[in-house]
Amino acid sequence: MKITASDLRHLAALSKLSLSDAELAKLLPDLQNIIGYIEQLKELDTTGVEPTFQTTGLQNVFCEDVVAPQVPREDLLALAPQSENNQVKVPKVL
Secondary structure (H helix, E strand, C coil): CCCCHHHHHHHHHHCCCCCCHHHHHHHHHHHHHHHHHHHHHHCCCCCCCCCCCCCCCCCCCCCCCCCCCCCCHHHHHHHCCCEECCEECCCCCC
16 A cells, blocks of 8 residues: 555644644655555464463453442531532532
């Protein structure tokens, strides 16, 4: 696949990037090299190769969700500067 300066300008416009002609000229060969490398990778025979999802060997490191002891509403409302009808009262924001 051959990418042109027109294609690169279009991509820049879609990305909301304003690039000078010098920047376009500098980026064009780099982008062509990247696309060429991707094309090379498409030619590889990956039959029988298992997909690699991660390479670090780490397991799930998340802890289980456990319900923590709840603080009574009255104790929490006592910490608020103002409360009304069992709710924290805050200034109006318009």
